[in-house]
Structure formats: structure tokens, C-alpha cells
Amino acid sequence: MKRLPRYSFGIGDRFAREGLNQLNALVAAEERFKVRFAPVWNKSNREHTIIGTEPKSTREEADAAVRRAGYEGEYFCDADHITLANVDRFIPYCDFFTLDVAEEIGSSGSREERYSGAIAKAGELYRHIVEARGGDDFATEISMDEVDEAQTPEDIRYILTRIAEEGIPVQTFAPKFTGRFNKGVDYVGDLAKFEREFEEDILALRWAVKELSLPDTLKLSVHSGSDKFSIYPVMGRILERHSQGIHIKTAGTTWLEEIVGLAASGGDSLALAKRIYACALERREELSAPYATVIDIDEGALPSAQEVETWNAERFARTLRHDEGDPMYNPSFRQLMHVSFKIAAEMGGKFTDALERNSAAIGAEIRANICDRHIARLFGAS
Ligand SMILES: [Zn+2]
CATH class of the missing domain: 3.20.20.70 (Aldolase class I)
Structure with a gap:
């Protein structure tokens, strides 16, 4: 053993x-x-x-x-x-x-x-x-x-x-x-x-x-x-x-931190995050089906792809990041993105290359998530 x-x-x-x-x-x-x-x-x-x-x-x-x-x-x-x-x-x-x-x-x-x-x-x-x-x-x-x-x-x-x-x-x-x-x-x-x-x-x-x-x-x-x-x-x-x-x-949910990191980096990476959301919105039935018992998406709370297209880096990142105290945080948006990793998988190298290029920004999100939002709460420090 x-x-x-x-x-x-x-x-x-x-x-x-x-x-x-x-x-x-x-x-x-x-x-x-x-x-x-x-x-x-x-x-x-x-x-x-x-x-x-x-x-x-x-x-x-x-x-x-x-x-x-x-x-x-x-x-x-x-x-x-x-x-x-x-x-x-x-x-x-x-x-x-x-x-x-x-x-x-x-x-x-x-x-x-x-x-x-x-x-x-x-x-x-x-x-x-x-x-x-x-x-x-x-x-x-x-x-x-x-x-x-x-x-x-x-x-x-x-x-x-x-x-x-x-x-x-x-x-x-x-x-x-x-x-x-x-x-x-x-x-x-x-x-x-x-x-x-x-x-x-x-x-x-x-x-x-x-x-x-x-x-x-x-x-x-x-x-x-x-x-x-x-x-x-x-x-x-x-x-x-x-x-x-x-x-x-x-x-x-590490994959969600990847999307927050990409969005927060702006430019092409933000555009990529927006594209994934637009596809996810279109294919939401197919993507949600395997997770039906463990998600609870309020369709009415999902912004349109056109609206998201107008967002800047901060707006996208704050909508997705799990911070209950932030009025921009949208749990339905977050849950839809959660089940949409299949779209990124279909993008292949285009997606994984973006991850490599933005590894530092993604690392900061992962660290805040694991250390400050999870483990800190276990020790009563958050
Ligand atoms: Zn299990």
C-alpha cells in the first residue's frame, strides 16, 4: 500500500x-x-x-x-x-x-x-x-x-x-x-x-x-x-x-480558469473566448445533455453572442470568474462554459497554442482559484 x-x-x-x-x-x-x-x-x-x-x-x-x-x-x-x-x-x-x-x-x-x-x-x-x-x-x-x-x-x-x-x-x-x-x-x-x-x-x-x-x-x-x-x-x-x-x-473547472485567463489577456485570446461562447450558446442543448443532473442553467440569464461580442476583457473575465460578491458574475454563463470544453477540444492546436502563449495569465487565475478561493476557506482564512 x-x-x-x-x-x-x-x-x-x-x-x-x-x-x-x-x-x-x-x-x-x-x-x-x-x-x-x-x-x-x-x-x-x-x-x-x-x-x-x-x-x-x-x-x-x-x-x-x-x-x-x-x-x-x-x-x-x-x-x-x-x-x-x-x-x-x-x-x-x-x-x-x-x-x-x-x-x-x-x-x-x-x-x-x-x-x-x-x-x-x-x-x-x-x-x-x-x-x-x-x-x-x-x-x-x-x-x-x-x-x-x-x-x-x-x-x-x-x-x-x-x-x-x-x-x-x-x-x-x-x-x-x-x-x-x-x-x-x-x-x-x-x-x-x-x-x-x-x-x-x-x-x-x-x-x-x-x-x-x-x-x-x-x-x-x-x-x-x-x-x-x-x-x-x-x-x-x-x-x-x-x-x-x-x-x-x-x-x-481548471478549464474555466483557462478561459478567464484567455479573456483577461484581451486581443486574439479574448476573441477566442468569445468564439467558444458563441458556439456554446448555439449548441447548448447538445453540450448540456450529458450533465443534465449536475447543472442548472437559467436560459434567460444567458447574454446573446452579439452582446458578448461588445464586451472588453474585464467584462468577460468578471462575468465568468466565480466571485459571488461581484455583481457582474453570472452563474448561468459560467455553467454553460463549463460544459463547453468539447468546442475547445474541436479547435485542437488553435486552442492549446493559445493556452501556451497565455500560461502566465492562466496561472494567476488557477492560483487564485485553488489557493485563495478553495484552500483558504478550509482554514477559515477567506
Ligand atoms: Zn466522483
């Missing part, structure tokens, strides 16, 4: 261009808060398939970023949301595996009927990876976040009991939390209820470490962690109360 440190942060980006900028943001956070978040580059099978990339490219991005930064801490590559059907292409390149058994969870019946089969599948998948790698030199996460119903603390105790029986050295567990985790915007739900559940989940994990001899590094993993600003101070408080760590997954 490769041990996970107390704090770890899932990064990664659609086009594999921001590894160094993201690593620099975590280093900036370490300097500011004296807490090291181990970088974990994650990219799901679904995302690789949509963009047309291979897991090898994530490993290369991570290694290159670490080399260029002269970073000496531990880092990981996460095969995110994998199943037996698609794990093989990740095995040589990853040292963190997120076993996704959400599909196998039964929708009714007793706890055993709902969860036992899913955990048996996780055991099968874990042993397959050990055999293929010739050892257990990796970290294991089990994820159940992509389901409709949140698991109760009693469910989690049962699930962890089954995980221990299967002999899986789980170090991060991603439950489905109460409330809505929409893409690219803040958490929507009952914060007091979230706080109670989060604390009870942590207590269930502590119980499992003690009573079931699961690894003492076991911690919660929060998926779709990007932009859920209001839960960060809550999580930070509880983690401190129980002296616990956490794994936070973000990644998808």
Missing part, C-alpha cells in the same frame, strides 16, 4: 496543459498555510474518452510538472472512477485507483442487499489491479458519490465492514453527501444537515480504523469539490475538531 498523507488535493485538467500552474498553486498554499496538500492528478475514463486522451498523458503531465517545479513532495496519479471494464489502460500509469462501484449498488432492500454485491465487485477490481501491477504499491479509494441517495453513517459502517472483509486497504472513501454538487457553482443544500452528516461520516471512518483495522490513513474524499465554497469552512472546522485530514477532488 502506498500511504496517503493527511491532506491531498485532486487536480488535473482537460487538456493536460496546467500541471505546473496547479502544482505552483498548491506550493503557494503550503507557503501561506504551512500545510502540504499532496497533488493527485486525476482524470476519469469518461473525460479521457470525451477529449480523446490516454491515461499515459496524465502521468507525463504530472511528471513534467514535478520536474520543472523541482517539487520534492509526494504526488500521485489517480485512475478516477474506474471499473473492471476500463481499468487496464490505467494500470501502468497510476498509483492511486478510485474504484467506482456506484453502478453495482442496489436501489432497494436491506443494507446487505444494496451494498454487499458492490463491495464484492470492488474486491475483485482491487485484486485485479494488484495482480496486474505485481503488488499493492498504490493507494485505493472507493467511490459511491454518483448515486441519487446519500449514504447514512450506518450505511457507511456496513460498507466499511464489507470492505475490511474483502481485504481492501481503503484510504479514501467518497460517499454521496446530502445536497447538490452542481458543476462549477456553489453547494446547494442544508448546510447544518451537511455539517452533521460530515461529522458522523468522519466518526464512522474513525470507528472503522479502530474496530476493523482499516489503514489509519483512511479519510473522506470529497468529489466535485470545485467551487463548493460554502462547505469549506464547515469541513475545516470538523476536520480540526477531530484532527483529521481530507482528500478533495477538483479538476474540471
Whole structure:
């Protein structure tokens, strides 16, 4: 088992261009808060398939970023949301595996009927990876976040009991939390209820470490962690109360920081950002469809392409940047852009060249996003 440190942060980006900028943001956070978040580059099978990339490219991005930064801490590559059907292409390149058994969870019946089969599948998948790698030199996460119903603390105790029986050295567990985790915007739900559940989940994990001899590094993993600003101070408080760590997954919204950085740079880059928006507006049905359950776009709040054409760099950047205190910020605009990375992928080199040319401006946005808007809130500093 490769041990996970107390704090770890899932990064990664659609086009594999921001590894160094993201690593620099975590280093900036370490300097500011004296807490090291181990970088974990994650990219799901679904995302690789949509963009047309291979897991090898994530490993290369991570290694290159670490080399260029002269970073000496531990880092990981996460095969995110994998199943037996698609794990093989990740095995040589990853040292963190997120076993996704959400599909196998039964929708009714007793706890055993709902969860036992899913955990048996996780055991099968874990042993397959050990055999293929010739050892257990990796970290294991089990994820159940992509389901409709949140698991109760009693469910989690049962699930962890089954995980221990299967002999899986789980170090991060991603439950489905109460409330809505929409893409690219803040958490929507009952914060007091979230706080109670989060604390009870942590207590269930502590119980499992003690009573079931699961690894003492076991911690919660929060998926779709990007932009859920209001839960960060809550999580930070509880983690401190129980002296616990956490794994936070973000990644998808790095692409939005790329667009903010391009827009803020003006000139051709702003024109490119405007073109992507115009296409996104035209193709909004097609682009939104795969994300129907995790976005909430108010069509009436979307500006026309003609209007956006008249915007200057500042106007575009402020409309997109997630700053709730800014009257120009438009969450519908932001969510539509979030699902529109396919358009940039279709642009190919034209888009990625612009990313390279404007890497410094994009890096400033990524740093402000990861360090000042996310990690700072966990430590009550924002
Ligand atoms: Zn997830």
C-alpha cells in the first residue's frame, strides 16, 4: 500500500496543459498555510474518452510538472472512477485507483442487499489491479458519490465492514453527501444537515480504523469539490475538531480558469473566448445533455453572442470568474462554459497554442482559484 498523507488535493485538467500552474498553486498554499496538500492528478475514463486522451498523458503531465517545479513532495496519479471494464489502460500509469462501484449498488432492500454485491465487485477490481501491477504499491479509494441517495453513517459502517472483509486497504472513501454538487457553482443544500452528516461520516471512518483495522490513513474524499465554497469552512472546522485530514477532488473547472485567463489577456485570446461562447450558446442543448443532473442553467440569464461580442476583457473575465460578491458574475454563463470544453477540444492546436502563449495569465487565475478561493476557506482564512 502506498500511504496517503493527511491532506491531498485532486487536480488535473482537460487538456493536460496546467500541471505546473496547479502544482505552483498548491506550493503557494503550503507557503501561506504551512500545510502540504499532496497533488493527485486525476482524470476519469469518461473525460479521457470525451477529449480523446490516454491515461499515459496524465502521468507525463504530472511528471513534467514535478520536474520543472523541482517539487520534492509526494504526488500521485489517480485512475478516477474506474471499473473492471476500463481499468487496464490505467494500470501502468497510476498509483492511486478510485474504484467506482456506484453502478453495482442496489436501489432497494436491506443494507446487505444494496451494498454487499458492490463491495464484492470492488474486491475483485482491487485484486485485479494488484495482480496486474505485481503488488499493492498504490493507494485505493472507493467511490459511491454518483448515486441519487446519500449514504447514512450506518450505511457507511456496513460498507466499511464489507470492505475490511474483502481485504481492501481503503484510504479514501467518497460517499454521496446530502445536497447538490452542481458543476462549477456553489453547494446547494442544508448546510447544518451537511455539517452533521460530515461529522458522523468522519466518526464512522474513525470507528472503522479502530474496530476493523482499516489503514489509519483512511479519510473522506470529497468529489466535485470545485467551487463548493460554502462547505469549506464547515469541513475545516470538523476536520480540526477531530484532527483529521481530507482528500478533495477538483479538476474540471481548471478549464474555466483557462478561459478567464484567455479573456483577461484581451486581443486574439479574448476573441477566442468569445468564439467558444458563441458556439456554446448555439449548441447548448447538445453540450448540456450529458450533465443534465449536475447543472442548472437559467436560459434567460444567458447574454446573446452579439452582446458578448461588445464586451472588453474585464467584462468577460468578471462575468465568468466565480466571485459571488461581484455583481457582474453570472452563474448561468459560467455553467454553460463549463460544459463547453468539447468546442475547445474541436479547435485542437488553435486552442492549446493559445493556452501556451497565455500560461502566465492562466496561472494567476488557477492560483487564485485553488489557493485563495478553495484552500483558504478550509482554514477559515477567506
Ligand atoms: Zn466522483
